Amino acid sequence: MNFESDNAAGVAPAILDAIVRTNQGFAQAYGGDAVTARLKARLAELFEHEVGVYLVATGTAANALAVAQIAPPWGAVLCHEECHLAVDECGAPEFFGAGLKLIALPGAGGKIAAPTLAAALARGPWGGPHHTTAAVVSLTQATECGTIYRPDEIRELAAIAHAHGLKVHVDGARFANALARLEISAAAASWQCGVDILSLGATKGGAMGAEAVVVFDHALARGIEERRKRAGHLISKHRFVAAQLEAYLADDLWLALARHANGMADRLALALANAGLPAVWPVEANEIFVVLPRALDQRLRAAGARYFAWVTKDLPSRARDADDAVLVRLVASFATTGADVDKFLAAIRDG
């Protein structure tokens, strides 16, 4: 009953098989191998667009590398105040970006609303030598709260961003979860609604450790190879990272894995709601946020359930930090089983 994180899961069997299969003979290091070449072609096909593809070891690296490409050191990256970039990466965007600035925007359920972005850009002050230059809007899809932007929402945010000369980044650590729910194509969820650069995650979805920065405009990729190398993210035995992504994307595996994770979350959420424990944000991807009475929390943990408490400013304070209740996050993954869910629900009922 591990609902701590999608990172607590292991590797999907098909992806592990691909790693093993890739271990044949010699191959040119640093991306000059055949697997990497195939992967690049596959991503262009998948996104129905020319793409630049740059693999790195972690989602933090993908995000930080991506925003550093599209914001100057004196640039500002507007993002949700509780997104991963802002809160969970220990300043990686600022580090990769030579001291760029994140501007934290509020928003219900982890999402930035279009009027919030428009107001922030209109108000400023921005630019000139005194103020940082608004350079990037970074969206998280699915969000840190387990919600999902609709393509129209992204389109509207991107239109505002572009009208002000900003570029649009999407942190897609859980991009597959969004895609599986929205039932739209990768293209429809990215460049077709205005995304300029995407952190495409595979690790949370079932890979061992494989993330890609996908760039839809090659002018934005200038210097990215040097930037990646000096961050220590040019993997030497590159074929093994490429192989993970290749297997992840083959035969819609990524969508199947995500659909499974989303489905487990749905099941859990429904049962919780029926037990009088409604999710505090819509369960649209693979995460459920719910306020547990302390006694129940203790009983669940005693029964072997693992999950993390959650911190947010978003909710009314009574909804998150009552003395006798705790806001927690439950994450389902490709590896979550119906048995896990049933056992968890049984532990709730058994109180």
Added chain:
Amino acid sequence: MNFESDNAAGVAPAILDAIVRTNQGFAQAYGGDAVTARLKARLAELFEHEVGVYLVATGTAANALAVAQIAPPWGAVLCHEECHLAVDECGAPEFFGAGLKLIALPGAGGKIAAPTLAAALARGPWGGPHHTTAAVVSLTQATECGTIYRPDEIRELAAIAHAHGLKVHVDGARFANALARLEISAAAASWQCGVDILSLGATKGGAMGAEAVVVFDHALARGIEERRKRAGHLISKHRFVAAQLEAYLADDLWLALARHANGMADRLALALANAGLPAVWPVEANEIFVVLPRALDQRLRAAGARYFAWVTKDLPSRARDADDAVLVRLVASFATTGADVDKFLAAIRDG
């Protein structure tokens, strides 16, 4: 009728005289001169404390150097969301601090309230490898809104900060204006209420270009000389910068100049209030923020008045951006004359 900025004023005569007087013969470069030695002794006396003193050319440099000393690159600096550090320095703190992060706190009238700070520190998440470490609280005295922290307010904020292991920085670009109003000693306004490091401004107060980082705990100054040098802020003909500060602090000149500026602001504020134009924030230093009807604004500018429009999130929106009104900032300085004020007020009345 220039109310644009205290930086629009020139140099106070006594300070200019000191520069001229200093131009005698040779002196060791880079701070090894007699004037610098005297200034350091003077500051220790003035602050009634051992101090480290590091001169730089601008207030931005002083602030950025100071916070970079007391926050690691993965540190967070909690500051008011509209303070100079956050808004007007084009990312200098992030640059000097190798990518540190500013956390923008709201607060009425440019001031951080103690509960706001306490809540931000309590809520987090902070530290561990994932989150930046809360490292610094930076206060502005007088604030960007022309208000002033009372010593007790700073003491309370500093106590909260210190209890969480943070250091306290004060941006004192207008420190003299606060001191002159509070009628307390430099010691009482700094280390005695918990300030660890101070950007002591003289430029806005009447110098040509002279700012000091004053460090009250020499452990915090480790490496500061190297950091200053590599930022290009070790002035070669150092005696001329030291001479400005020496003259500024001699015979309480700084307080006299600040008292004059504050007094001019008071006079202006009173007359404006009497004319039905009350300041939106208490006028406690040398700045007045007031909403002007557009027609009046145009008449004043036509009459030769110079000042800047102001952007804020702090006020209710009807108070700041009505279609037919504009929020403006009027700054008085040591060089503002009663005649300037009278002329401005006459232009108001003459409408």
Added chain:
Amino acid sequence: MNFESDNAAGVAPAILDAIVRTNQGFAQAYGGDAVTARLKARLAELFEHEVGVYLVATGTAANALAVAQIAPPWGAVLCHEECHLAVDECGAPEFFGAGLKLIALPGAGGKIAAPTLAAALARGPWGGPHHTTAAVVSLTQATECGTIYRPDEIRELAAIAHAHGLKVHVDGARFANALARLEISAAAASWQCGVDILSLGATKGGAMGAEAVVVFDHALARGIEERRKRAGHLISKHRFVAAQLEAYLADDLWLALARHANGMADRLALALANAGLPAVWPVEANEIFVVLPRALDQRLRAAGARYFAWVTKDLPSRARDADDAVLVRLVASFATTGADVDKFLAAIRDG
């Protein structure tokens, strides 16, 4: 016949097996897992010393992270002018180290001689606010030229470094190759001869992608977790990286793999020498540098041999860039077979 790089090899079977075996159930992310705990204990045992262990994805990251830990931004890292850190990492040390400076020292065969180091430290200028502070000596073991420092040589260099207040870093991307040749313990090759921090490579030796920063003085590790995280090098599914290192170090596998690679290099070098093509530097690890007549070079490539030309300032120019000859590097790895070597040698003879 791939002699391009040890990175062109795949993964040693025992290491791949360990990865596969590790894929059981859930585990805490980011290093909170049992494999990582075991690895840390194993490294302490292996090095006969308390150690801090920080895994990263690449050797470049390990090196850059290590030197950034022990040099301030205004620090200088003295290293061989042709070492990996200086030439092949696209400025990663400068990036991680917030602008630190590498000082390139000359030296025959990729090694820094003690008098060279002593003279550089004695001459300076170092420190004060004007000059960078000499902070680190970085040695490569085995070197970029395939040579090896004897423990006494490292001891002497470290003694000079420590006497001047510097710390000693070793880039051990090929540490196992050195150990296998020297037939000494890991302790004897590291802290016992004065090494303060070690980049312990496994990737070149046979892992898929696993490198460790090993710190012998925990005071030097302060902040390293934050620094690693913000560089995007805290691996989420951490157990899989730890498992690689665990398998690599188990039952002296690393030494066996290195011994094999070294032995293949020996065999190749001997045959080349017998063919009138002596190595330009002593073949002490798994690399051979040799000047090939152009015609032979072409014949070898036509026969399917792969290797890279090499650039150096070290050799007399006639030895490296004659019009009709080319300096090349041949790298043997754990995966190099006797058949590869024989085929290569046959291609030479067949000319």
Added chain:
Amino acid sequence: MNFESDNAAGVAPAILDAIVRTNQGFAQAYGGDAVTARLKARLAELFEHEVGVYLVATGTAANALAVAQIAPPWGAVLCHEECHLAVDECGAPEFFGAGLKLIALPGAGGKIAAPTLAAALARGPWGGPHHTTAAVVSLTQATECGTIYRPDEIRELAAIAHAHGLKVHVDGARFANALARLEISAAAASWQCGVDILSLGATKGGAMGAEAVVVFDHALARGIEERRKRAGHLISKHRFVAAQLEAYLADDLWLALARHANGMADRLALALANAGLPAVWPVEANEIFVVLPRALDQRLRAAGARYFAWVTKDLPSRARDADDAVLVRLVASFATTGADVDKFLAAIRDG
């Protein structure tokens, strides 16, 4: 008898007068004033070219800002191994340049010879993701050794640089000294021989603290205002820095001051040579480097002479660090008098 540095001199009277004269009324801060506008026009006229002009407080800032503009963070700046940029700025170029790398080239008398540059660029390795990209050649005019590049020498170096896609920076902290000696125009010494960006110093020449980055191609100035601001080098009361440069350049004052300094150096050098103490490098600007017997050194210091010992790798070791002799630097400035020189020479003779 102060020959420590041109920075030990004070301010030339005409420049101090200009500062005093400028202190009239209000002026827009941050460079929006009339003096700055005039200065920009004057520099365009002087250089016979459109120029971007960016004032800063120190020569270190000017150099670091200039190279950061024309080298990416993964760029390499090729410069003389003993130039100010490399040795005396505590890593400022690396700081401003987000971790760029200086490549130290050897060269007699502080000058880079064309074949040295050509060989370094030809040899590499440069570029690709693994190696830094050669981006800038930085020359010092006059050099740190008091020598001067002839225009043809700069033209040849610049041609090599440009042919390899590099830009050319000149550190002109003593540009006037070079110009006065060469008797050529500012244009002939800069863009006409291939210089792309110039640090134009005035401080050492007689100003109080005023340096300009002069950019000859406006495409190279993109973002420079933001970069300067975030380094804390946008001076608020800007007119006073502009006024110094205006006075410095008016009526060829800068050349007159430099000619005086050069002449004093000539006189000193001639007398020293006649006394059997020849300069170790040609005395072409305002600096003399000479090996003094220890006894003479002590006698001179006892007589009140001030100067610094000098460290170099350039000279044969017997010429610089004999037990009974010391290499010293004597700097003449606009403020050096014939009486100073005579007194110094008398102290030599009186031994």
